[in-house]
Structure formats: C-alpha cells, structure tokens
Amino acid sequence: MKTIKFLFITVLSLSALVSCSSDDDTPEAVNEEEIITTVRLELTAASGDMVVLQSQDLDGEGPDAPVYTINGTILADTEYTGDIQFLNELESPAEDITEEVLEEGVDHQVFYTFTTNNADSSVTYTDMDDNGNPIGLSTTFNSGATSTDNILVVTLRHEPTKSADGVNTGDITNAGGATDANVTFTYDVN
Structure with missing residues (x-):
C-alpha cells in the first residue's frame, strides 16, 4: 500500500512539474498595418518636365472619397523616371511611410497595372530589395502612344x-x- 501511495505522489508531483511552463516567452513582434492617406507618384522626363499624380484621403477609412489630382501633362512616347511616396497625413507632421517600405523592402512591392487603353505604356522596376527582387518605389515609366481615359492602378502589397x-x-x-x-488614376497621354 505504501508503494502505491509513494508512486501516486511521485507521478502527481512529476505531472505538476511538467505542466508548468515558463511565462518568459517573448511574443513575436507584430508589424502593424501602415496607415496611408496619400499616394504621390512623381514622373520626371529627361527634359526636367514633371508630372505628379496624387491620391489624398485625409479622413483615412472615413466616409469621404479620396481626392485625385494630376499636375502636368504626360507626353506621348516619353520615358519618365518614376518615384512614389506613401504618407500618413493623419499624423502631424506627416509620417513618410515610404521609408518603412524601403527598410522592409523584402516584405513590400508596389505594382503598377494599366488598362487596355494604354496597353503600350509600361513600368520597369529600378530598385531592388536585399534578395534582388523589385520593390517599386523607383521605376522607369514609358507613356506609350497618345490616348485618353487611361487607367493606372497602383497597389502596395505587404508580404507578397x-x-x-x-x-x-x-x-x-x-x-x-x-x-x-x-x-x-485616370489620365490622358498627349
């Protein structure tokens, strides 16, 4: 009987010790989603002429639609250097999310998608992450032929x-x- 009692106490004690775990586990860092209110694409021709396409949504996820503006004229059959910027203008001063996208380049990529109206327009990536894959903050943009009502969709993906x-x-x-x-963005090529 004493042996059974001893075994029972030993098994119970071992079970209690094994079931205890360390609460010192460091939680994995959470990379919070960026808040982006403004997307600004600057296109600069070799002549120095600049075109700025901008989407600004100052209420963030609020009910107001973004305001789209295009300053300058996109010329036909012209090569532009493209630089894109992502901002959180809900912060004061505005937070430049572009820096974070660059720092975490392996976890981000900007995609530029054209419609059939401007099928001969193209974007080529000119920046790469640490693994040699494109990020898309810096590009070469070829405007293509004269056309109207062209659509360019710009998408920033996290962990593609x-x-x-x-x-x-x-x-x-x-x-x-x-x-x-x-x-x-809806734009014309002149």
Whole structure:
C-alpha cells in the first residue's frame, strides 16, 4: 500500500512539474498595418518636365472619397523616371511611410497595372530589395502612344510572394499578401 501511495505522489508531483511552463516567452513582434492617406507618384522626363499624380484621403477609412489630382501633362512616347511616396497625413507632421517600405523592402512591392487603353505604356522596376527582387518605389515609366481615359492602378502589397510566377516583373496576379494601399488614376497621354 505504501508503494502505491509513494508512486501516486511521485507521478502527481512529476505531472505538476511538467505542466508548468515558463511565462518568459517573448511574443513575436507584430508589424502593424501602415496607415496611408496619400499616394504621390512623381514622373520626371529627361527634359526636367514633371508630372505628379496624387491620391489624398485625409479622413483615412472615413466616409469621404479620396481626392485625385494630376499636375502636368504626360507626353506621348516619353520615358519618365518614376518615384512614389506613401504618407500618413493623419499624423502631424506627416509620417513618410515610404521609408518603412524601403527598410522592409523584402516584405513590400508596389505594382503598377494599366488598362487596355494604354496597353503600350509600361513600368520597369529600378530598385531592388536585399534578395534582388523589385520593390517599386523607383521605376522607369514609358507613356506609350497618345490616348485618353487611361487607367493606372497602383497597389502596395505587404508580404507578397515575390518568388511567384510573374511577380518580379510586376504581375500582381500571383502576388498574394495584404494590400496596404490601392489607388486608381485616370489620365490622358498627349
């Protein structure tokens, strides 16, 4: 009987010790989603002429629609250097999210998608992350032929699958990930 009692107490004690765990586990850092109120795409021609396409949504997720503006004229068959900027203007001063996108380049990619009206327009990535994959903050933009009512969709993806088919050339189809920003510009090429 004493042996059974001793075994019972031993098993109970061991069970209690094994079931205890350390609460010192450091939680994994959470990368909060960026708040982006403003997307500004600056296109600069070799002549120095600049075109700025901007989407500004100063109430964030509020009910007001974004305000789209285009300053300058996109000229036909012209190559532009493209630089995009993402801002959180709910902060004062405005927070430049572009810096975070660059720092976390392996976890971000900007996609530029054109409609059939401007099918001969193109964007080529000129910046790369630490793994040699595109980020999309700096590009070369070719305007294509004269056309009207062209649509350019700019999408910033967080944690896209950059190794997926077509993603490194700018095809968003297989990218996956979460959308941090998505804006649509309608413009003419003169």
